[in-house]
Amino acid sequence: MLILKTYFQVLKKYSGVVILFTAILLGFACFNFKTKDNAVGFSASRPDIYVFGEEEETGLSALLRDYLEEYANIRKPVLKDGGSGGDPQEDEAVEDALFYRDVAMIIRIPEGFGSDFLDGKRPALAVRSTKDAEASYVEMQLERFLETAGTLQQAGYSEKELIKRAREILWETVPATAAGSMDSEALSGATFYYNFANYSLLAGCVYAIAMILSSFRGKQIHRRTVVSGMNYRILNRRLLLANSLFTLLLWGLYVLISMVLIKDVMFTKHGLCYMANSFVFACCALSVGFLIGNLVPGKEALSGVINVVALGSSFLCGAFVPVQWLPEGVLKAAHLLPSYWFIQNNELIRKMETVDAASIKPLLINGAVILLFAALFVALTNLLERNSRRRRA
Template sequence: MTVFKGFVRVLLRNLGFVFVFTAIMVVIGLTAYQAPAGGAANFTADKPKTILINQGSETPLTRAFDSYLRQRTSKADVKSSEREIDDALYYEALAYAVYLPPDFTDKILKGQEPTVGIKSRASAQSASAEALVTRFLRLATGYGKYLNDEDELVKAIESSAKLSADVVLTSQLDTKTLMLTAGLYNFGSYTLMAGSIYVMTMVLAAFAEINVRRRTVVSSAKPLRIDLNLNIGCAIIMLLLAALNVGLVSVLIPASWSTGRGGLFALNTFVFGLPVLALGFLMSKITTNKQALSAIVNVIALASSFLCGAFIPTRLMPEAVVAVGQVLPAFYYIDNNNTLAQMTTFSGDDANHFWINIAVQIGFAIVFWIASLVLERYRRRV
């Protein structure tokens, strides 16, 4: 009990750091991650923002393509320079950019499919735009095999393009809320990791100070009991901070639970706490210098967030960076959040992928625990 009281005293002196990161998450949640009122029932058609860049001469066919897109999409207010298009895609001011090659018309009139350049981002709008572009190209290429007159070809395409079908909404999955929930949980991985590891390492470093260690050695308390109390205390910290993370998401995005996946998001968060807890113990075995620990915590938390997709989605990062991120437990936590947001039903391969990521996170925790035990044994011998 004496050890645990000392643990609590040291903990209280370091809670300010947790409050700072909690405030950061609240501010980010209120500004960037807010679900709209209503939910899945408020389904509305949304025209994707596109831009068409003709790299050749203007022809009736290219004008027909431009007219086709204008009727079914909204034109993005973006200039045709590559840099501005890339920026617009990143900031979601543009969903799809289409580049018509110089031989666009000639190839279609020969019944061949032209090589159309595209730039897009992984989003529902981009998928919608891609479907529209693909439909036009298939119509044009198909009719181009039988019609050599360009005007007749344009009339045939326009006639077929007018055909439509009623859309019936069969899924009530609130994808907007799920994506916002995943995004906030992903950002929360930084606050959870930085806050919990900082507090744990500061507490453990305080108990590792030479004067404290001498007192515990001469006391009647057994080393095993002292270590057990420290372990329990750190585990309680991790549970409380993980619960705080889940609670903040629930308050900031109340609709997250109505999606039916709030429990899975919470489970993923508590499982992520295991490797974080083990990593905190491992860092405390590497050094007991508080200044060094503070710097290491910031480096590890920020590196995990940037490399694993907490701040920037992995789909926008180079493959080499994503490969590096896969050696960190945060990658699998964030991947699970994204999977929960994107899957239609929690079954089949998607469900297996989720549980595999859970197992990988537990595996990281085991590896970190073993490494910390090895370091502790080595330090005692030295």
């Protein structure tokens, strides 16, 4: 009891940093989760765009806007200068939105676009885009509109008839069905959260555990413990218990946060898989904390090592960047880190259609790899400790 009490007293000293890692996770989750409707079934992507043009659009210009609205979200920018003077297209809010991929494209419909087009001219639509897949999609739709409207105009249709025909043609789409029965948006959100939790869980556990172990193994404290009647085996066992309790509490807190933020998923079988996977990883983080606490002498060096380990494995294994965007060589090297297997499991859960014996088999294999890592770290810690005891003796 004494050790447990002391442990949590020392933990209090380092709680600020653990709270910081939790705040980072919470901040990341809150900023990135958008409330979405239940998205079971296929719904086409609708990139966000800005469209600038005449105040009162009629005829072909209005048709173009309607068409764009059908396939994209036309957003109204909140201008930084409040819309007072200047070209709204050059407002910082508009420029920033494009740079940070908040909108995929900015389109300017020139004045008199409709009448000029019907006169056989082909006025230019000025666009600025992010050049990504969403921007390519909007550009594809724009080209389609201009080609269709142009051909109909050349074929001699009047404005009214052209608009009617264009609507019949351009609004026709092939039906699409989504084979998956899961809410893919919600599952992506949960995967995103648990992937990022890799950093918070690893950094939080390793930081607190390593720092506290370092306090207990400080020269003075260690000497006092040796001369006291306390058996070192009991001390180690109680320290392990206290560290396990702390890890359990931290894991429980992160699961609780996920239950509040992504309740649609967390109370399903998929949610249970995310929880179990993160629990296995938390056990591994506990063993990493033990290893680093024993391996690195001095608290000053510890914070450096912890930051490199936590940030390094998070960047290399896909906690901050989607796994599919990581270079192949990096992913191959990441196989040597437990975070990789944890994140792979999160991705597998996201893609799982049903949770049954067959689908959880790869999860169990990856989980076993994480536990093997944990066992390896524990063995290394024991080896190090035995050597250091021999040296001290």
